[in-house]
Amino acid sequence: MKVLLPLLALIAMVPHSALRAAPAPPNIVLILIDDMGYGDVGPFGSKQNRTPAIDRMAREGMKLTSFYAAPVCSVSRAQVMTGCYGQRVSVPGVFQPASRNGISDQEHTVAELLRARGYATMCIGKWHLGDQPPFLPTRHGFDSYFGLPYSNDMMPKAKATGTPVVPLMRDDKVIELLTGEGQNQLTQRYTDEAIKFMRAHQHQPFFLYLPHTAVHVPIHPGARFRGKSPYGRYSDWVEEVDWSVGRVLNTLNELKLASHTLVLFTSDNGPWLTQGADAGSAGPLRGGKGSTWEGGMREPTIAWWPGKIAPGAVCDAVAGNIDLLPTFVQLAGGTVPQDKKIDGRDIMPLLLGQTHVAPREAHFYYNNYQLEAVRAGPWKLALRPQPEGMGKPEPPDATSPGLRLYNLDTDIGERTNVADAHPDVVQRLQRLAAQMIADLGDGRRGPGVRPAGVVAHPTTLYPVALEADDASAGSPVAVGTLKIGDAVGKAAAPQVAHRPITISCDVEAKAPNGVIVAQGGSAVGYALYLKDGHVAFVVRTAGDAATTIVAPVPLTTRTHLEARLQAGGAMTLLIAGGIVATGKAPGLLDRQPQEDFCVGFDNQKPVGHYDGATHFQGSIEHLQVATDARP
Known part of the structure; x- marks a missing residue:
């Protein structure tokens, strides 16, 4: 008792606020659209796609108008997961079904780091970081998974039927083989799974990663949306995506979680311009998917967190999906591991309006292992000729081997080369490019590149026809x-x-x-x-x-x-x-x-x-x- 009484007296002196449990870290929802262009939604200038939920998200949150991904999907997804340029983790291009390579188990993923902080984690949708067992989401920090392991146009024929199909998975098992028409329920099913997950984990912090199959070709809007837009089936699917976003936001409001949840909406790369009526729009930007022109990598991005992010805010500071891992981990109260170099930085001060200064000096535009451009502030230096997208030629004004400098503040469409007028800017960006080339290489792997995951004998997820x-x-x-x-x-x-x-x-x-x-x-x-x-x-x-x-x-x-x-x-x-x-x-x-x-x-x-x-x-x-x- 002599020991206990002084102890009780000390406890009585501690303020009640210090005895309360620390506030739970916020929930995080990342909605990633496939092949959506900068100009495909209302807040970024679309006049044909009706996107009331995304419009509302922008009114209540922040538009990020200089937010970058990668030219193609697997690279972007690797960047989201690791906080690194895809080239650093040996993901320079797209993984095919039964590839021997995938995301390495030696990398720290955002899901692993959040789960270590007590988060429930789920991936719903297109994964595309390898379909072999060591590469699947449940091996990289996700408690559960529901979706397609790769793009919906990768459809090896099933041996049993001879029909092109794509596998739908739950965790590490194939549960259905979907034909083309079978894909028209994917957006609905993904959304239902997302809402089920949020309801089940409303009393603990959660990380929901929702990488939609939409709006990648082949285009398969759900029955409720098919034929509803006067602009065709691509617009139908964009509008179904908007409906899905609305359901997610409404559910968070219903569960009284909106003020405790950061939601970020973005795309993995620009629109696939060669797909005719099934292609999206890059709006004022030049180029599309597969290119390092702005239209290939600059994405329509919105951050929403009522009570934290100022409504109607706009941020034009350079940021990108490589910044999501450090942002999410530090928001969760964690620390980014220091044993491996990552390229991203915490952008929470930008989202909260505490600064307008980008946390990185430069952003680098890699295409495969080739460094094609670098941006610092408003200045973008193109280092070599660039096609305007997959299957598109190098345009006449970009075929010469000389450097091209664009001021993106005044020339967002990259039409006027001002290199001769600003030799000092050219030299500064060349120095930044040289530093990155010394690290990651240019055409060949640099010393800072880490190996991809590899399996010796990959197999298809289902028996396929020869x-x-x-x-x-x-x-x-x-x-x-x-x-x-x-x-x-x-x-x-x-x-x-x-x-x-x-x-x-x-x-x-x-x-x-x-x-x-x-x-x-x-x-x-x-x-x-x-x-x-x-x-x-x-x-x-x-x-x-x-x-x-x-x-x-x-x-x-x-x-x-x-x-x-x-x-x-x-x-x-x-x-x-x-x-x-x-x-x-x-x-x-x-x-x-x-x-x-x-x-x-x-x-x-x-x-x-x-x-x-x-x-x-x-x-x-x-x-x-x-x-x-x-x-």
Whole structure:
């Protein structure tokens, strides 16, 4: 008792406020739309898509008008999860089904760090960071998962039916195989799952990551929305997304959680401009998905937190999805681990209106492992020619090798190169670019790049139908009858996975640039092409940067070309029988490319840095692609 009485006296002296439990950290909801353009919603200028819920979100919250993602989806998702540029964590492009690579278990993810702070965590929607067991959401900090493991256009045929399908998963199990029409309930189902999760965890902090399948092609709005917009099915799906956002916000209000929840709405990359009526709009921005023009990476972004974020606020400071991990973790009362470098910074002071100064000196525009531009303040320096999107050419005003400087405050559409008028700005941005290149590289991996996750023997999530007969392995593929402008579907294309490849042809060129032959795209493939008169051979192995070798002298006459990819990744380029260039790729192609085999052009995503849209000018004859038997 003699000990207890003094102790009780001390406790009595402590203020009651100090004895109360610390306030619970706020809930966090991240809504990520797929392929939505900057100009696709009302707060960012859309006049055709009706988005009342998103309009309300902007009125009650903050628009972030210089918020950046990446040119393509897997890269953006890696950035969200890790707080790093995708290139730092070896996610430079898009993962295909049954890829051997995915997000590494050595990376700290935002879900893991929030779960360690007591958060319930759930991912609902498109994951796209690898579909093998070690890469799935439940291995990276999420208590549960419901959604598609990759894009809704990746639909290998089911062996049982021969029908193209995409797997719907719960946690680590496939629960349904969805046909195209089966996708029209996804937005409804995702939204129902999100509301169920929020209700179930209303008494503890939660992190809800809601990466919608919408509005990626193929476009599948739900029955309630199909045909409702006068502007077509793309607008139908945008309006269904808006309905989903409204249900999330209304549920938070109903549960009296709105004042204790940060909701952030954004997109993973710009609109896919080559999809015609199924494409979105970048509004005033130039370019789209697959490009490092503003329209490819600058996203419509809104932050909503009633009582914390001032209503109707606008922030034009540079920020991006690499900043979400440190922002969310520090908001939850945690500390960002220091054992691995991350690129993002806490942007909560921006969201709360405490500052208008960006927390990072610069933002870097990577496309695969190529650094294409850098922005600091209003200034953006383009370092090399840039196509305006997947399947789009390099525009005439951006084909020269010189630097281009844009003032985005006065020229948001990137139309006027002012490099000559501001040499001091050019030099400053060049120095920033050089620092990043020394870290992450430029075309090749730099010392700051960490490895992706890898599995030795990837398998598909469901039994798939074989797409082509392997009987032709070891013999030249019969492509010699193809002419410029012809494309062969992946089922009948040369079978090049795990095999040495030799491409040979006779070429006469009448223009300095053009694709000779291409098979594959930004994930895996090869191409033989002309660039400024020089023959180039590029190889991209899954999960790795493209490796390009170039003839040292330009092509001036009709001649015989040969390009070889051999065991171990050895690359050789021959002109008229003589070796003119050699190089070393990481290895053979580790899977069959999903894109077409194209002669004289490239109709989808380029393997390397070339314009695939314009047909080759000249002749391509006696084309052969020989594939040796698998090692």
